[in-house]
Amino acid sequence: MTEPPIGRRERKKAATRQAIADAALRLFLERGYDHVSVRDVAEAADVSPTTVFKHFTGKEALVFDQEESTDARLTAAVRRRESGQDVIEALRRHVLDTWLPIAAHPQREEFNHLVESTPALRAYAERMWIRHTDTLGAAIADEFGVEHGNLACAALARFALDVPLLAQGQKDRRAAVEEVFDILANGWRPPAEPTA
Template sequence: MTEPPLGRRERKKAATRQSIADAALHLFLERGYDAVSIRDIAEAADVSVTTVFKHFTGKEALVFDREASTDAHLVAAVRRRDAGQSVLDALRQHVLDTWLPIAADPQMEGFNRLVDSTPALRAYSERMWIRHADTLSAAIADELGVERGNLACAVLARFVLDVPGLAQGRRDRRAAVEEVFDILADGWQAPGKPTA
């Protein structure tokens, strides 16, 4: 199912939003999160402070500018999967298609340092993660016809959302993602000892 094309007005709003988010990230990486004000971001993006707040709820939302669509994409990965494709395989494909390009972005290392070194951003990220886990768990439960809050659905949602963190920093991120999903699919096995 394809999304209808955006109209001119929507494209302009999306471009303004992206320009603001890009300016914010550039300033945060350059100066540090706490040293940048909303006014600084507005000036860098050549918009008013009011315009910044029309697009974002606050400074944290500027760092996680794509967060708003994450829930919708997770739910779509479950509900719009190909006929005969398992929920687990659909989520595997979703992580491969969405996270690998993000992880390859040259700014990703700086972004991760920014989040890890800023208590407000770490807390915001944790709240986002919980919200996404709850949304994904509910979508999986609905799709499988079981009660929301089902432990197996909650466990799968949490592990799927942890895959990027587990694969980050690995030499071959794609292989790491595949290995984590293989463990989820086949169950954990004790790793063999390396032979001398």
């Protein structure tokens, strides 16, 4: 199934949204989150504060501009997986395809520091994580015809969403993602002792 072509109006809205998000991130990284107002962001993006709020629900949302579509992408990873592909493999592919490029972005460390050093952003990120976990858990439950809140489905959703956090500090992020998903798929085993 092909996606319908995006019209000029939608492209223009998307470009404005991206310009606002880019201006916000640049200012937040330069000055610190607490020292930048929505008005500052609007001026830097050459739009009105009203336009900023047409595109973003609040100041925190400016930092996490890609999160709006995350729930839809997570659900699609489960529901639109290839024929014969199990849910864990679909989630593995999703993390590899979406998170690895983000993790390799040159501003990733600055972005992580911004979030970790700003209590409002840390709290917002935690709320997003819970929402994404609930959404993914519900999508997995639907695939197996069980009630939302099923513990096995909720656990898989939670662990799958934690994979990037576990892989973040590893030298080979791809190998780390693969290893954690292998554990999810095959069960945990004690690590082998190093050979002499």
